[in-house]
Amino acid sequence: xxxxxxxxxxxxxxxxxxxxxxxxxxxxxxxxxxxxxxxxxxxxxxxxxxxxxxxxxxxxxxxxxxxxxxxxxxxxxxxxxxxxxxxxxxxxxxxxxxxxxxxxxxxxxxxxxxxxxxxxxxxxxxxxxxxxxxxxxxxxxxxxxxxxxxxxxxxxxxxxxxxxxxxxxxxxxxxxxxxxxxxxxxxxxxxxxxxxxxxxxxxxxxxxxxxxxxxxxxxxxxxxxxxxxxxxxxxxxxxxxxxxxxxxxxxxxxxxxxxxxxxxxxxxxxxxxx
Amino acid sequence: xxxxxxxxxxxxxxxxxxxxxxxxxxxxxxxxxxxxxxxxxxxxxxxxxxxxxxxxxxxxxxxxxxxxxxxxxxxxxxxxxxxxxxxxxxxxxxxxxxxxxxxxxxxxxxxxxxxxxxxxxxxxxxxxxxxxxxxxxxxxxxxxxxxxxxxxxxxxxxxxxxxxxxxxxxxxxxxxxxxxxxxxxxxxxxxxxxxxxxxxxxxxxxxxxxxxxxxxxxxxxxxxxxxxxxxxxxxxxxxxxxxxxxxxxxxxxxxxxxxxxxxxxxxxxxxxxxxxxxxxxxxxxxxxxxxxxxxxxxxxxxxxxxxxxxxxxxxxxxxxxxxxxxxxxxxxxxxxxxxxxxxxxxxxxxxxxxxxxxxxxxxxxxxxxxxxxxxxxxxxxxxxxxxxxxxxxxxxxxxxxxxxxxxxxxxxxxxxxxxxxx
Numbered sequence: 001x002x003x004x005x006x007x008x009x010x011x012x013x014x015x016x017x018x019x020x021x022x023x024x025x026x027x028x029x030x031x032x033x034x035x036x037x038x039x040x041x042x043x044x045x046x047x048x049x050x051x052x053x054x055x056x057x058x059x060x061x062x063x064x065x066x067x068x069x070x071x072x073x074x075x076x077x078x079x080x081x082x083x084x085x086x087x088x089x090x091x092x093x094x095x096x097x098x099x100x101x102x103x104x105x106x107x108x109x110x111x112x113x114x115x116x117x118x119x120x121x122x123x124x125x126x127x128x129x130x131x132x133x134x135x136x137x138x139x140x141x142x143x144x145x146x147x148x149x150x151x152x153x154x155x156x157x158x159x160x161x162x163x164x165x166x167x168x169x170x171x172x173x174x175x176x177x178x179x180x181x182x183x184x185x186x187x188x189x190x191x192x193x194x195x196x197x198x199x200x201x202x203x204x205x206x207x208x209x210x211x212x213x214x215x216x217x218x219x220x221x222x223x224x225x226x227x228x229x230x231x232x233x234x235x236x237x238x239x240x241x242x243x244x245x246x247x248x249x250x251x252x253x254x255x256x257x258x259x260x261x262x263x264x265x266x267x268x269x270x271x272x273x274x
Numbered sequence: 275x276x277x278x279x280x281x282x283x284x285x286x287x288x289x290x291x292x293x294x295x296x297x298x299x300x301x302x303x304x305x306x307x308x309x310x311x312x313x314x315x316x317x318x319x320x321x322x323x324x325x326x327x328x329x330x331x332x333x334x335x336x337x338x339x340x341x342x343x344x345x346x347x348x349x350x351x352x353x354x355x356x357x358x359x360x361x362x363x364x365x366x367x368x369x370x371x372x373x374x375x376x377x378x379x380x381x382x383x384x385x386x387x388x389x390x391x392x393x394x395x396x397x398x399x400x401x402x403x404x405x406x407x408x409x410x411x412x413x414x415x416x417x418x419x420x421x422x423x424x425x426x427x428x429x430x431x432x433x434x435x436x437x438x439x440x441x442x443x444x445x446x447x448x449x450x451x452x453x454x455x456x457x458x459x460x461x462x463x464x465x466x467x468x469x470x471x472x473x474x475x476x477x478x479x480x481x482x483x484x485x486x487x488x489x490x491x492x493x494x495x496x497x498x499x500x501x502x503x504x505x506x507x508x509x510x511x512x513x514x515x516x517x518x519x520x521x522x523x524x525x526x527x528x529x530x531x532x533x534x535x536x537x538x539x540x541x542x543x544x545x546x547x548x549x550x551x552x553x554x555x556x557x558x559x560x561x562x563x564x565x566x567x568x569x570x571x572x573x574x575x576x577x578x579x580x581x582x583x584x585x586x587x588x589x590x591x592x593x594x595x596x597x598x599x600x601x602x603x604x605x606x607x608x609x610x611x612x613x614x615x616x617x618x619x620x621x622x623x624x625x626x627x628x629x630x631x632x633x634x635x636x637x638x639x640x641x642x643x644x645x646x647x648x649x650x651x652x653x654x655x656x657x658x659x660x661x662x663x664x665x666x667x668x669x670x671x672x673x674x675x676x677x678x679x680x681x682x683x684x685x686x687x688x689x690x691x692x693x694x695x696x
Contacts, residue, residue, distance in 0.1 A: 017393045025381040028422075107376035108394060109353040109368070271355040272287060 001257065004264070011111050015118060022122040037126045038133060041082055048081065049074040052200050063204045064236045071141050078134055079234045080199035080227045083157075086127035087165055087223065088190050090120045094169040095176040095183045102274040112270055113263060116169040124162065134234060148237035157229035157240065160249045164222055167255030170263040177266065177273045197223045202231070222248050222255075275365060277446050277477040278328040278351065283360035285321040285346055285501075320346040322501040323360070328494075331475035335488040335509065337516055338498035344481045345450060347498065348372065351479060352448050366445025366477070369395065373450075374435025380424035384415060384434055387423050391438050405441045412467075413437035433460055440467055446477045465491075485513045486670050514668055521666045525569045528664065545660055548653040552588060552620065552646045556581045557661050572635070572667040572676060578628045580644060587621040591654065595628055596643035597635070598659065605635060605674050611649060634676045637667045 008015075027033045053073040061068065068076050097115045104110045131154075138145050176182045196218065201208070203224060208214050218224045225248040229240040321343045328334045336344050349355045350362060352370035377394045378387050388409055392402040402409075410419055413433040418426065426434070440447075449468070468491065471478060482488055488495060488509060495512040497505040505512050557580040558566050570576050578595070594609030610617070642661040646654045667676070683689055 013399065014393050017390050021379055021382065021386070021390050024386070025379050028381045103373065103376045104394065106354065107373035109370065110377075110394065268356050271349070 001260070004260070007111070008113065008117070011114055014111070015114055015121065018114065018118045019121045019125065022118060023125060026122075037129050041078070041085055041130050042133070044081060044085070045074060045078050048077050048200060052077070063202050064238065066145060066236055067143060068202060070143075072143050072145060075134075075137050075142055075145060076202070076231070076235050077200060078137060079230050080197075082127055082130045082134060083161060083227060083230050084194065084197065084199050084223075085130075086123045087161065088194070089126075090123045090165050090169055091172055091190060092186060093119045093123070094173040095186050098173050098177055098270060098274050105270050105274050112267060113170070113260070116173040116263075117166065119173075120162065120165050120169050124158070138234065145235060146237060147234075150237055150239055151233050153229065153233045153240050156245065157226060157233060160229070160245060160252055161226045163249065163256050164226065164252035167252060167257070167259035170256070170259030174259075174263040174266045174270075177270055193221070193223065196221055197227055198231075199227055203228055219244075222251050275330075276327045276363070277330055277365045278334075278479065279363040280327075280351070281325050281361045281363075283321050283324045283347070283350060283357045283362060284319070285343075285350060285355070286317045286319045286358050288317055320501055321350075321357070324498070324501070324503055325360075326496060326503070326506065328477055328479065331472075331477060332494060333472055333478040333480060333492045335480045335482060335492035335495045336498055337482065337485065337488060337495060337513065338504075339520075342498040343501040344498055345372075348448055348450055348479070348481050364446060367396070367442070368446045368448060369439050369442045369444035370448040371436065371439050371450060372448070374432045374439065375423075376435070378423050378431070378435070381422055383422055384410075384419040384426070387434070388419075388438055391435075392442070395439065395442050397442060405443075409434075409437045409441050412441070412463075429460065436460075436464055440464075440471075444476070446479070447471055449478065449480045449482075451482060485517070489513055517666070517668070521569060524664070525567065528568045528662075545658045546656060547658075548645075548647070548655040550655055551586060552582055552584045552591060552654040554580050554582055554644055554646055554655045554657055557642075557644060557657070559661070559663050568662065569664040569666060570633070572637075572665055572669075573632050575629065575631045576633070577630070578642065578644075580626055582620070582624045582626060582646065584620045584622060584624075587619055588654075589617065589619055590648045591617045591620055592647055592649055593626060594643075594645040594647070596645075598641045598643065599635075599674065600639050600641075603674065605640065607643075609645075633665065634678065635665050636671055636673060636676055637665060639664050 023034075027036050030036060032039060053070065057069065066072065094116050097119045098105065098112070101115055104115075105112055135147065138147060172182070172186065198205075198208075198218065203218060208218065225241065225244040229245050232238055232240040324343075324347060326334070336347060338344050346355070348370070349372070350357050351364070352368060352372060353364075354370070354372070375387075375391070377391050379390065382390075388406065389399065389402055392405075393399065397405075410416055413430075413436070415430060415434055418430065423431065423434075447468070465487070468478065468480075472491065478491075480488065480492060492509050494507065495509045496503055497512050497516050505515055557578070559568060559570075560566050560577050560579060561570065562575050582593075584591075592609050592611045594607070594611075596607040597605045599605055640663055641659040642657075642663070643659065644657045644661070647656070648654070669676070
């Protein structure tokens with residue numbers, strides 16, 4: 001495993017090149033070009049703000065001394081939505097990435113694991129472009145929300161999410177080669193997962209905290225703790241839960257290990273099956 | 275130390291017949307048959323134990339029919355797929371021309387694609403920078419290098435792909451059928467470049483159907499048949515044996531086809547006309563042993579034989595023959611009138627033979643016209659393009675006929691005919 005990771009380091013230039021190619025190619029030929037990576041989350045934010053902030057106002061009220069209504073709700077939503085989009089797009093695109101780049105796999109000697117890595121990193125960069133918008137929102141529109149030094153925990157949250165997403169991405173990209181129907185299952189599964197993660201609502205909402213079963217269910221979801229970490233660093237401006245995040249990291253590492261193992265095991269079949 | 279050494283390479287493909295039995299992943303999990311279903315129940319062996327070595331600076335060609343395992347072998351050599359068993363040892367940087375421009379992204383420019391493709395092929399950015407001008411120059415794409423690759427013609431696409439792959443500067447070059455798609459002016463340039471590699475003492479493995487090129491560039495040829503090495507050795511000897519095999523195989527096919535064609539011909543009246551007072555039938559081609567066949571060596575004697583039947587007594591009649599190639603060009607035509615035969619009388623059944631001692635036509639398929647008519651052209655029976663035969667030759671000369679000739683060289687010119695080593 002360690003030597004395999006060293007190999008990955010060897011491919012860093014390839015990875016960097018492929019990621020920048022993906023970024024360049026994605027919006028080439030569109031009118032707004034690169035701004036789409038900013039427009040997309042903003043549009044989504046507008047929709048969710050209208051639906052859950054105005055039409056169906058949430059039951060959140062005040063949590064951790066912060067008001068989660070009105071404009072603050074939009075900011076809260078945005079904090080969770082940005083990393084979720086990163087996760088969601090990474091997994092969905094991973095299910096397709098080996099097919100799209102079938103030519104590289106079949107016609108060139110190519111380190112195939114670079115492809116899911118490229119997918120996750122490309123989406124991570126898109127995510128990073130959204131973060132300054134979030135910060136601007138907090139500074140100019142936040143009512144009683146300020147950027148605190150706890151924001152320095154942001155890279156930790158990103159790292160945990162990266163590890164977990166990578167693991168899942170390896171798994172998904174390898175398995176869809178053999179089970180094409182996984183693609184369709186995934187789209188539905190991710191919608192379900194979205195609502196099972198505290199993004200449009202807060203984990204600390206009394207409505208959830210009063211149900212032991214619901215708290216347990218949400219706690220078993222690694223994405224809960226990752227999104228929560230973002231909520232704490234940006235929105236609540238306090239220390240992320242110091243026990244849950246490391247545990248999530250360990251879970252993430254296990255996912256990474258298993259994901260890579262399965263990917264590696266199935267690697268030889270890709271040439272013939274893609 | 276051999277640059278390439280393959281030992282007993284076996285490659286089988288699994289056929290997952292069971293995989294399509296379950297409809298969803300869920301049902302597979304529910305039935306706990308996920309992993310047993312993933313196991314294959316049928317195996318297709320593409321390579322059945324292939325061993326060979328390539329010496330430093332040697333060019334090895336691999337020939338064989340479609341499905342003989344050539345491409346599979348090349349993919350294994352390139353490291354794209356792994357052999358099921360056996361070992362492969364390579365020394366030096368390998369560049370495989372299997373599909374040119376395989377990693378190109380259509381939306382971005384040729385310039386950016388050069389860098390990305392170069393890195394995919396294992397070059398560093400610096401190295402590509404050094405080679406950049408050579409690549410564009412060789413590909414003749416100076417004007418278009420900043421346009422997105424999707425606007426390129428297939429020829430431009432291929433040129434750029436070839437140019438990058440060749441400038442990776444490999445020690446071992448693997449070439450699949452790629453040159454068959456190039457435009458006419460670029461292919462010789464590619465061949466030149468390949469020859470330059472040869473001169474530099476690099477190792478080349480070449481997979482092709484183009485036997486002429488194979489003979490020209492290779493030091494050794496492997497003929498793969500059904501995943502095994504059928505023959506290996508001196509190029510001319512192997513290609514000749516291969517051609518002979520292909521010829522024999524075609525002959526069998528042609529015989530079958532000929533039978534059905536005869537039935538077709540009977541139905542096809544448009545290709546036959548005339549008043550039928552004299553009728554031509556039972557046309558066949560026989561070799562010197564009297565055996566009916568349709569494929570002949572270039573210098574093999576053969577005879578065209580047919581029956582005639584005249585219902586009434588005729589005094590004025592001419593027999594004629596014409597030979598046409600597939601382009602419809604008449605290669606030869608003659609009749610008994612031209613050759614000063616004077617007809618006297620024909621009645622009832624008869625037999626006519628035209629013996630050809632040395633046809634000397636080049637490689638290819640030919641059609642025969644047979645006719646019997648009056649001197650003024652009044653048709654008794656015309657058979658147009660009704661019969662075919664094939665000529666095979668060890669030489670791939672061009673034109674219509676092989677005009678017999680001898681080469682003569684003065685003593686200071688060192689040239690000799692390749693002899694076939696036994």
